[in-house]
Amino acid sequence: MPMAEKILEVKGLTKYFDVQGGFLKKKGQVRAVENICFDLYNSETLGIVGESGSGKSTLGRALLKLLKSTSGEVVYKGKNILDLSDTNLSLIRRELQMVFQDPYASLNPRIKVGNTIAEPILANKMVSTSGQAREKTLKLLELVGLRPEMYERFPHEFSGGQRQRISIARALALEPKVLVCDEAVSALDVSVQAQILNLFNQLKNQLDLTYIFISHDLAVTKYISNRIMVMYLGEVMELAPTEKLFSKTFHPYTEALISAIPEPSTKGKRKRIILEGDIPSPIDPPSGCKFRTRCFKTMKKCKNVHPEMVEVESNHFVRCHLYDARKEA
Amino acid sequence: MPKLLEFRNFSMGFKDDDGTVHNLLNNVTFDIEEGRAVGIVGESGCGKSVTNLSVMRLLPRSAVIQGGKIIYRGQNLLKKTDKEMEDIRGKDVAMIFQEPMTSLNPVLNIGFQIGEVLKKHRPDMNEEQIKNAVTNQLELVGIPSPEKRLKQYPHQFSGGMRQRVMIAMATICQPDLLIADEPTTALDVTIQAQVLDIMNRLKDKGSLMLVTHNLGVVAEICNDVVVMYAGTVVEKGSMDEIFDNPCHPYTKGLMAAIPTLSSGKEELYSIPGTVPLSNKFSAGCRFADRCSQYFDLCQDKVPPTRQLSASHYVQCWLDFERRE
Amino acid sequence: MANYLIRRILKALLTIFVSATIVFFIIRLMPADPVTLLVDPKMGPEVQQAMMQQFGLDKSIGLQYVIFIQQTLSGNLGISFKTREPVTTVIMQKLPWTLLLLFIVVTLTLVIGIPIGMLAAKKRDGLFDKFINVLIVMGISIFIPFLSFAFLYFFAYYLKLLPTGGAYTPPPAKGFDYILDVARHAILPSLTLFIGNVATIILYTRNSMIDVLKEDYIRTAFSKGWNEKYVVRRHALKNALIPTITVAGIMIGSMVGGAVMTETVYGWPGVGRLIYDSVSSMDFPVLQGAFITLAVSVVVMNIIADLVVAWLDPRIKLGG
Amino acid sequence: MRKKKNVAFLSALLVIVMLLITACGSTGTTPTTPTPADSKPKVGGSLVVGLTGDPYNLAPWVSNDINASMMMNIALPTLMVTDKEGKKVPYIMKDYKISSDAKVYTVTINDGLTWHDGKPFTTDDLAFTAKYIVDKKLGYGADMYSGVVKTEIVDKTTIKYTLKTPQVNFLTQVGYWVPIMPKHIYENVADPMKFQFDGTGYGPYKLKEYKKGEYYTFTRVPNWPLANNGQGAYLDTITYRVYPDANALILAIKNGEVNVSGSAIPVAAQKQLEASADKFGIMRVNSLGFGYFGFNYKNELLKDNNVRKAIAMTIDRDALVNIAMQGGAIKMDTPISPVYKDLVKSQIKFPAFDIEGAKKVLDAAGYIDRDNDGIRESATGKKLEFELIYKTATPNIDAIANVFKANAEKAGLRINLKPVDPATYADRVVKQKNFDINVIDWGVIDDPDSSLGTIYLSNASLNMMGYKNDTIDKLILQSQVEPDYNKRIQLMNNFQTEFAKEIPTVNAWVRVNAYGYSKDFSGWDLTPGLYGLVDSKDLVKVYKK
């Protein structure tokens, strides 16, 4: 894949949450996202997969400054957007938008869908009159495959798929360059999921969008992404172009993840790697390699030494002690 | 093979506030043979869970049974008295629910909650025997240090562990039929793999009725598949028949719409529209308005169920090649 | 659990401190000069001065507050303007009566209210439930003085079955007769407060029971083959009691409010009546002390309720 | 100086009384229900007295409160009491003599009295009381005894008080108002305000047990010398029970829980008791006090005699007495209470109720409704709008205020009602004198001349009106020193003439105090005084049938 220009650089992004044990008592910290580094290239779709507790959604929100990061940088157009004050942020924020998971909860049930889309247009002063906002909204509705008369309806009159289209239209209202899709199709029925995945692909071509596609579904991520980032307990375990990741999996976790997915097919059942135990709590992650407690290739070293990211092949990064040698080489 | 459970033209619906009954399940007919695992597949709103609960006779109060039979070992469950049903539940037919988080009582320890099943169905066992049985059962489903875990409460368990507890609870009496309602949907992939593994090991002890929207899970576990759409069985057959030779346009569409690890980057097939709500079903084929091969008849008349092979049936107006 | 308890007690202390502060400052906001009430104009200026000194009224509000807090912490609630007795003495005479009344009412309310609420939830939308619903609406709409009038008129005056007021016939009898006498006197006030409060408990029990019966784990219990009676008793009851007891704890606050009116109408010699009397005579130290006492009782009962909840709910007990 | 003192202590009395809910004085009208002597008196039985307020403190010297004085009067009777005619006569004291210059009083007390703890009751205690009360500045007693420069104990039963200045009413005051203090108890008490008095007295009953706010039980002192020819009181025990209000008390009387009401009972309650006349009796006396509307001279409009006169003409005494007070009062249209028959023979009256007349007076004085809003304005455009302040706790007062307001408005005056609690009333009316019109049920318990002085003298502390009239001042002061009764009547008539012309207050009614009792008991008697049916000297005669 020819490397396009970087649109977003993420350096050492870290987010810890304080966990309040209640009145006057601090329980601890959730280390939701730790030291994430990656570049996002123009016009690509970067898939981020991980199970619960992997920090993938937190990462998405930290990128958009919906959450205040503990440390790290997100460089967009040469500026670290995490440092920007709220007023300067709004200009850049428009170019980074998000589509949310739950099509039922992501629309305000008391506001007409047309107004839901028009509201950000007006709030960000993209147009000066509400008439213009309406016009733009109607165009957006058409773009995502909805009819103009739906402007006046309330969310409850729509199906899940239609609502997700509305959410997409709202995100697109600010004419973003980068769209973060957080589990954007997970809540949808399979037949509808395909519609929305197709819409994402169609919009990408039409509007030259760059996607960060967050999902727990590896199959869906594989389908839509150019590159995939595998996360576990707040850390990137493996990051590689899609084809590479599947053709030559390096990290044991990725390997297990791929093998754990039941294939809807009668042919050739693969040998399955079943990981033992539960995903540890991000409040109290294991020492050394965070995956070591469930890893089927764990070594002595894993317990004490935290593995670093290694570029095992070009553009293929892995965080695992198995490949330390390659780094030194 | 003898039939363990038979749905015969089972119809039911829900009463709304006005007392009007909206039909959901319409003439549902399928069998579960002894020792077989049947997957019931469909999207949300197609009546999968209601089918489950109908077997257990645990439907909500607003449910109305409109006709048909559910025959278990030759006896119509719908005709059983409450007392008789109580003896069947948990012992002959047991159930695993979708949400392991909410399906366990938060204020009772899990030793009690599992032991309760034995207390009900095995009056011959004393406290000590029950405790041992529960410990063994927990071990069987892969819960480490079960002795200690017995005294713990659900909130001290992770999601995967709770589902294991649910499985232990459902299988402790070695039921003939285990009903699993989306047992892995709420779980992470690696945990799902663990649970599927356990279920694969346990399913041979009886029959399994597995309800899921995940075709992968069905492929993993089941022998037979029933495809439901909007309260009707649109297609049923053995796993190979359904996966390799889907006939109904809905089944076909469903298969094509799912991206898999082996599928390519080409545009996904998509079924237009969404599953209708139960008060907006059409009089004819309920899939008619989303069907790519729709014609006039579909809208008005319920299509016939055609038999394509000994086990393969499809409910559709289209003509299919019959093969043996 | 220990941690939970400590935090709970800290919060309770804070609540008491805040109520004490509020009532202290509110009383000092009063437009009329308390000295007018306290000091007869005929007294010489030096006597007036001495009295103001005695009650600390000559100091600045801030200083008075500091002294007040210090004294309250050491269990000294000051001296009554009217009787010149220590407020603690006055209140200690009244408090047992209020506690007795509250104890009777809380016990009755829980013992009668919870089963009725459970039954109504079980027979939801049935005739009994509908009847109970009507009673609940009536119950939560009760105007306590009206109820007291009705009882007083009917039982005490018309039927002459029960005494009109007080807590016993003076001079008090001895032994069992005394208990019997007090019991007779307690019937009407208890009944009044009971009717005014039981509806809330029934309502909450019923609603929380209905909610619990809809929970997945109830379905799980049924799926094991147990019958309704067992499921309600073993699975639903404990869960439904948790919110009910919490509400009962909070309800005690309003019950104490009702007690003021009840005690006033029936002349029950409790703290509520004391509040009313002190208001009429503008006896601030007593008013202050009585209010703090009530606040403390309410807070203590809240803690008890919370402990019961913690005992019922392993998620709190085990600090989950 | 003497006069000043006099005024001061009378003011004190009035304040005390004012703070009470019900006025308690009574005159010598005979009881309406004579006691039937239908059985022989005998010793035994228990009586329950219902109170509607709790005594603040058992020591009447420090409490300044009617409930304490009323209750403790059977343990601590006073030296003098009132007779049927309301005249002060000796009770605990046997006799007294006044020197011709009215400066030296020689008092003899009855022999054979002892304190309840066994110590003899002697003139030592009298001397101690006179000194201690002044030293410790205890309540009104301090003022009453303040003129005493010397006490001289002649013997166990005789004592001589020497006054600084002549004072004709010294003994009737201290004798009627201040019980004697137990020297052996109080001589060691440094701060009587903080001291918990145990109730030890010398009267026909002694305190046995009590629970504050609930009940107080007294037992009979056997062979108490001054009752029933040395036999002592008849009733074995007397229990005072505290009730939250008059209604509860009446219910308790009807229920048989209570046998007699301590304080006067409201009209509605009287009717209820009268409904079962076989069981209950009522005795009534007119109050010595009276109700009046007072005008604040600080108000420019009220300063105008025409306005006051017009207002006086809007007062419908019939409605006040019959409707607002439900017949529980009698009309008063003279400046001095009709209770004092000699003083009102002159028939000097306030202007009669006449709304048309009031309108004419206002028209003539230039108060015309110029903007047609129903309220008249003065020539300078000031509206005739006044605030009527009163204490909420007074019975029927709302009704009284409403009747007054309704009639005043018919004449084109607006009255805004301002009901306040006793504390605010004391603050605004007595202390700040910040009001337009006040209405109050006034309880006075002493001779009219001295009590009038406390209200109407221009420098009187209870002259809330800010009324100043030299003629009035002169007449009051003269009558206070005039020994001749007839001359005093003449002076009072002059006072009334001037008063009815000036109208600083409109006096409107005299409340009738009624006390209910159970007919299970006999021997009831009601003389004018503070304590209704439970006055020590009367209560000792009551017996159970």
Added chain:
Amino acid sequence: MQNRTFVESFVKKRLGLFGLLGVLVIVSLGLLAPLISAYPKGYGTEILLPPSEKFWFGTDGLGLDLFAQVVWGARTSLYVSFVAVMVAAVIGIPAGLISGYKKGLLGSLIDGIIDIFLTLPVLPLMIVIAAVVGSSITNVAVVIGLLAWPSLARVTRNSTLKVSELQFIEAARCVGISPRMILFKHILLNIAGPVLVNLTLVMATAVLSESGLSFLGLGDPTTWSWGTILKKAWDAGAVIDTPNPWWWWFFTSSFIMIYVICFNLLGSGINDALNPKTRD
């Protein structure tokens, strides 16, 4: 819930509708009081007459028409409830919104205050404050409102917590909607239901509190409120009198109960219509 179905499901709940009807009757009684009957003032000569065609509810001890008193009392009761609700709303709703939405120190501080105020014995405190501020109907109403806000704030807070967890709030933040708009438009619109229900309950309890305070002699005796009528009746011994002028206290007491019942029914009607969960 959904806008159209709310009205539908409300109408279906007959009790709620009954409550609404009752509330409307009482509101129109209060609003139209001047048209219905003259303000009862002064005194009349027809004392303590039982109900008749001329005096529907009889007359009191001053000969005043009790029907007129009840009607004008309704006006006061509505005024008190309304002022109390306004005061409670002005404090309680923003407090609840902020403590539910802002997670930081401010939020937990306000929450702590709400918690403490909820524990306080309200009526005794109300008595103390009412005794101090003096008897004016507005004072009483404000005091009631001041002590009613915590429950409203708690309801607002709980609903706000629930709503602010929902993704549309995050979505609104994401597309640059200002916090103020989010709080007072997006959230408030969505919690209007439970807040409204609580407001009707405050309306109900406010009248109970006012009547209670008036009965204890802490109300405003110059204004006709139901509590004052009862207080006058009680003071005059009408409740226990023989023969009993029952009409003096009966109608008023009944109106208090009806008022409270109607508002409670209205509240639970709205609640049921908002939360169709009771239907399974």
